[in-house]
Amino acid sequence: MLNCFPKKPTDDWDRHCINVGEIAYRIAQDLSRHITIDPEEVRLMGLVHDFGRSVTQCPYGHIYEGYKLFKKMGEDKLARICACHSNGTFREADLEGLGLEPQDFFVATLEEKLIFMADNLDCHGKTVRQSERLGETIERYRKVDPTMLPILEKKFSEFSQFDQEIQSITGKGVYQILGI
Numbered sequence: 180m181l182n183c184f185p186k187k188p189t190d191d192w193d194r195h196c197i198n199v200g201e202i203a204y205r206i207a208q209d210l211s212r213h214i215t216i217d218p219e220e221v222r223l224m225g226l227v228h229d230f231g232r233s234v235t236q237c238p239y240g241h242i243y244e245g246y247k248l249f250k251k252m253g254e255d256k257l258a259r260i261c262a263c264h265s266n267g268t269f270r271e272a273d274l275e276g277l278g279l280e281p282q283d284f285f286v287a288t289l290e291e292k293l294i295f296m297a298d299n300l301d302c303h304g305k306t307v308r309q310s311e312r313l314g315e316t317i318e319r320y321r322k323v324d325p326t327m328l329p330i331l332e333k334k335f336s337e338f339s340q341f342d343q344e345i346q347s348i349t350g351k352g353v354y355q356i357l358g359i
Contacts, residue, residue: 192232194304200225202297202306202357206345207290209356213348216289224294227257228264238320238327239270242284243277259283264294266337268330292341296353299338306359309338 203225207218231245245261262269262283269284286292302312313334320327346352 191303192229192236195301196226196229198301198304198306199228199294199297202300203293206293206296206353206356209349209351210289210293210345214289221290221293224257224260224290225297228260228294228298231261238265238268238324239273242268243273246277246279260291260294263287263291264298266295266334286341289344292344296338296341296345299334300353300357300359306357308354308359309335 200222204218204222207216207221210216211218227245227249229241229245230248231241231243234244234248235241242262242265246258249255249258249261262279263286265284266286267284269279269281271281274280286295296309299309299312300306302315313331317328317331320331342352345356349356
């Protein structure tokens with residue numbers, strides 16, 4: 180499916196989606212030793228989470244576009260991961276036209292939390308610690324869209340909270356699971 184979308188030579192969102200799928204899959208595999216979770220389903224969610232980037236690179240717009248794409252296909256679960264993978268990134272003014280509520284933009288399930296975390300661990304196809312990934316993203320947005328900074332900075336505490344949840348299940352945090 181990734182190859183069906185037009186990409187500019189500078190686009191790397193497809194490589195990002197592949198790596199997010201793999202990171203989330205690896206964490207889900209470890210979790211599956213302790214709880215019921217489907218690592219293949221988690222991988223699929225990671226692979227599609229940024230499909231909206233085939234339309235726009237806008238931090239809000241790609242979320243909406245991915246959501247609309249999968250809703251049109253009747254894939255509600257995949258539409259939801261497109262909407263919520265950034266955990267709370269939305270503009271109130273955009274909600275009415277999409278038929279969504281604020282809660283639709285927040286992760287709720289463990290699978291969704293894994294996609295959020297994996298998204299925070301991929302930096303241009305390389306698996307890195309969240310501080311490196313978000314540090315790079317914050318610097319980029321400091322120049323192009325400073326209104327995103329509070330949203331991005333909030334991701335540190337959200338990630339930490341979800342990591343603690345993983346640790347309570349497996350006895351290991353995501354960095355230990357991934358060996359980074």
